[in-house]
Amino acid sequence: MIADERRRMADLVDSLDAGQLDTPSLCGAWSVKEVVGHLVAAVAAPTSTTLLLLVRSGFRIHRANALLAGRMAERPAGELAALLREHAENPFKPPIVGYPGQLTDLQVHGQDIRRPLGLPHDLRPxxxxxxxxxxxxxxxxxxxxxxxxxxxxxxxxxxxxxxxxxxxxxxxxxxxxxxxxxxxxxxxxxxxxxxxxxxxx
CATH class of the missing domain: 3.30.1050 (Nonspecific Lipid-transfer Protein; Chain A)
Structure with a gap:
């Protein structure tokens, strides 16, 4: 389920133009592209970058997460989509939230992107x-x-x-x-x- 949602997100990113990528999402102050950057960072951000931003944020996880999302979103959209496909099968299982948390992150953030853009949710029951x-x-x-x-x-x-x-x-x-x-x-x-x-x- 997680791998398929990552691939579906990659397809969505490939379908968006620059204006859509810059649209404010439902997720705080993040743009659509920054939400995508967050999803990519979860599976493709170098560990060294993650640790550096964690230190710079004073070990405030949410702040570090926002910095990392912004850093990843500096990449071209096509590269972000390619990274989602490349890491679709990444088996990383985060502590506490586990795989259900990863699946939920993809589904909720998918709506953070689709709703402001007026796109159908296409979620699976x-x-x-x-x-x-x-x-x-x-x-x-x-x-x-x-x-x-x-x-x-x-x-x-x-x-x-x-x-x-x-x-x-x-x-x-x-x-x-x-x-x-x-x-x-x-x-x-x-x-x-x-x-x-x-x-x-």
Whole structure:
């Protein structure tokens, strides 16, 4: 699943023009191309570069991650796409989040790119299920905002999937995934008495 998502991301990058690559993504202050740089860095950044940026950032992981994404995004888009294909089968398994975290990173960041560009999400139901289970399973460190309210029930309208007890947040699997990761872009696609709580994240 991860390898295929990397290849699909490479195909997406190859289809974008310069204006689309410079478009602000849903991921903080990153452009579309910087999001791609982040995904490439996860599998292709030299260890020496990663360690250097970690030191320069004062060992603040999120800051180092942003610096690394920016550094990788300085490369031509075609090179980034080629690196995603070259490293599609990279077996690296990050601590804590493991393979479900990598798959979720690709799917969420894919939407960080596609939604601002008005492109269809083209997400696969079986992969969405893996990511939803991961996001509510207690291992999604760095994915789920710490201030996401507890005691909510999430239900998807296009998958037989639900989790939790309490005020309801209901919508497509993609919209629920984005809500769980703190993205506000899909809030209008959600329904239920728990949506106001999610909206405040």
């Amino acid at each position: 079986d992969r969405l299920r893996v990511s939803l289970d991961f996001l509510v399973g207690g291992r999604a460190v760095g994915f789920v905002p710490k201030h996401l309210p507890k005691g909510l029930r999430f239900e998807t309208t296009d998958l037989d999937w639900s989790w939790g007890r309490g005020p309801l947040v209901r919508g497509s699997a993609e919209a629920v995934m984005l809500a769980l990761t703190g993205r506000s872009a899909a809030l209008t696609e959600l329904s239920g008495d728990g949506v106001p709580a999610v909206s405040r994240v």
